Amino acid sequence: MDRTRVRLAELLAVLSLASDLGMGQPMDHVLRQCLIALRLARRLGLSEADREVVYYTGLISWVGCHIDAYEQAKWFGDDLAFKTDYRHTDFPSASAERMFILRHLGAGRPAAERIRLGFGFLGAGHRVAETMLDNHWHASDRLTQRLGLDQRVRDGVEQTFERWDGRGAPKGIRGEALSMPARLVNLADVVEVFHRAAGVEAAVEVARARSGTQFDPAVVELFAAEADSIFADLDGIDSWETVVAAEPALDGRLTDAELDSALAAIADFADIKSPYTIGHSRAVADLAGAAAESLELPTAAQVRRAGLIHDLGRLGVSNAIWDKHSALSPVEVERIRLHPYLTERMLARSPALAPLAAIAVQHHERLDGSGYPRGLSGAAIGMEGRVLAAADFYRSRTEPRPHRAAVPTPEAAALLRAEVRAGRLDGDAVAAVLRAAGHRGHRRRTWPAGLSDREVEVLRLLARGMSNREIAEALVISRRTAGHHVEHIYAKTGTSNRALASLFAAEHGLIGETGAADLSS
Template sequence: MRVTLGAQGARTSRVRLAELLGMLSLATDLGLGQSMEHVLRQCLIALRLAGRMGMDAAGREVVYYTSLLAWVGCHVDAYEQAKWFGDDTALKEDFRQTDFATAVSGPLFMLRHVGAGRGLPERVRIGAAFMTDGRRAGEAMLRNHWLAADHLAEQLGLGQPVRDGIEQTFERWDGNGVPKGASRQEILLASRLVNLADVVEFFHRTGGTQAAVAVARERRGTQFDPAVVDAFVEDAAALFADLDCVDCWEAVVAAEPALSVQLTDAQFEAALEAIADFTDVKSPFTLGHSRAVADLAGQAARVYGLDDAESTAVRRAGLVHDIGRLGVPNTIWDKAGPLTRAEVERIRLHPYWTDRALACSPALASLAAIAVQHHERLDGSGYPRGLSGGVLTPQGRILAAADFYRARTEPRPHRPACTAAEAAAQLTAEAKAGRMDGDAVAAVLGAAGHRATRRPAWPGGLTRREVQVLRLLARGLSNGEIAEQLVISRKTVSHHVEHIYAKTGTANRAMAGLYAVRHGLMDDA
């Protein structure tokens, strides 16, 4: 099994599939109610156990990719989970602590959680409804999770052996699992290993090696393959050795079977789009939001005057800007009434979780730096860090404006969607109040098709960004100083200077400065 590569000679993104899946696993942890790196640690345990059981390279490859993707679909029906069971992350956290070994285990687990967080009368009403519609929805959830993860694996170019491994992740040795009730040797060894590793990682982290061994023994012959349990118990201490000390991210990325595989630009773009869709499906109110924000922000970046590379980075950051939403329960996202202070604080963390997930990968860190700013504001009133003024980059300001505009044109539980004109008016008001960057707002509104309120064109075909660079160049700043002041790269400044000289018919700072004076460009643009 390998990722299907593009045409020979296609531009590579320098992003490895392992980094992308590792980032996605960190976001998955949030949706599972687990501490970040649960899936990474589970992957390492499963790989170590696979090695001790003598699995060949092909088998270990299936273990690797199955481990990272098996649980990624667990948020796709978070809306229904919250509707019936309250906090969807708490529900999934408790899932690992239950052995569904008998016919009544599943129904009892669900009844224990039905209406959680509601008052007694409401719990009774929801419990009664659950016995009909809710029970069918509950039984379909694990199947939904597998189907969603399988679809994402297909979109990411992963082969059938991995997809088969993902399908059987929720199967049980005793045949009481889903989706097909497979049992014993019908279940792939890779799936049996991942199933065990997921549970014992949780018990080891919360109770130590002794707790992990105990739960494996308790579920031997029910949830888990006895042979896999025996191999685990025999070597448990070694399997967990240094797990708390090792850099799990580095260890998992280094363990990738296909070390030479790098995604092409087109594959990377397609993968980010798939992840965007996967993020948005957490709530019916955000379906399509990330793609729409990304497209608008990318177009606005070009209107703003950023070059192609910077505009592409803005769009890509837009695709993953909301991945941290997976860490906030749907009882909060889908709440129609006012939020409590505690609920607001949880929402304010989601850009931070986005940053945490992306920044672990050197190849994705540049997107993290943009994405984390999408709720920051110029006056310091935003979140998660309350950044202000010059600390906010042009890319971050554009993404924040695009996210604000798109969110207002979409319905939310507490309000209907605004018209495009209403959203534009609200965004303009943010700029006038000093919370949003005026140039970023103008670029977003222009990209969204609203009539431009700024001058239609600069002399010589200069862009707004080129005028900014020209003004600083004319005042004698070096390329490095211009880059620092405008928060862009020196390479980008160099490109802008070349374009300025070409468009103005000049060849040096003095003549370019004279051109600027003659055309009234030295005032703030």
């Protein structure tokens, strides 16, 4: 048996660490939550099949919580702080939800801007808030499907967003109609946060406070009676090792094809955090992989895989920073410079993924030592890292960012060559990336879901967070026509809002492609 192959449990555990970052939680929150849910499942005498559902549901339920981070930051300031506070709040009534929203609306902004946002929230913002939980479930469900997990796990993921009192999403399921795995994961998620902050008594207190509203009263009573033993060794064990060892499958190792497919799915989920990066990782991976092959690197496949997940650490930085249109503060810059390190820390937990971590962490390093996160220079940067850095630089310049427009591909190539002359990027790596980029200019004639060329153009702008008015101005069409295009896109793709349409675009590689309908080149 090839022990270098990645186990499904390892990949899901990495995803759980990314979920932690996206929710503003410390790494290992989801792993510890999974262990708590499994311990409750054993005390309840659940069957092996049900414990398997608890296991996979616990690891993957929250992975979609960053899909609308752009909207969260737009209305509520720091999306990570917003989601952190969400776990500390119960919502037993509509008035409790309204108070939570009002308390966070425009957080951290001047009073005048908060008032302006308040008026805007009465329209579009309120509708966005109402769809958030639905978006999170849809995104998590889609990834569950792409990773090949069975329907019972998908059902568990769906019901994790439900509540005992029926005030949850997406269907308002209540009481005994809720599956037991979903009840356990929902409880474990919250009590882990309170236990980490203030110990066993705080965890029991919050469980009892939400008994009959968010949580099943019978499960709460069992938890309260067993809390001391459930938490007894939680702080002293390696959560990663314990969770991976508890994987239900005898051999859940992925084939190369399955791993590539799974990493592509993870790339899409990392990129949709911001409208400005949708499709970025796929495009970088394709470019870096082709360049590595042209250089005859024996690790070309590893370079491509590292490209797919090189930006996973972006989930640990608020969209209030990523999507900021004005100059970043020194503190914000330092936060951004951490994201390759966060990528490395997540991937390095898995021995099989550690080689990808070593490549991915170098995508912002520079030969003269001016890069980050470690300021490596010269021979300390491997050829794989040099290729990935060149591919990331080139692709980033052909994509818009909040503070600048995309540049045409000839200008991006010129900027890349200038980096070589300045001694920051490797000449051979840059030449290989430019050769690879020069062979990616064909026009894609047939689009998924029957989308037209114009609808793909509109979808790309919609994914970037543009309103119908802004789309109309960019394409020199009427606002009404832009609205019709958006409605047609929703109907054809089976989506209902920007976040879900963006996920569709990411999954089908529509943002990173070049061609007649590509507005970023």
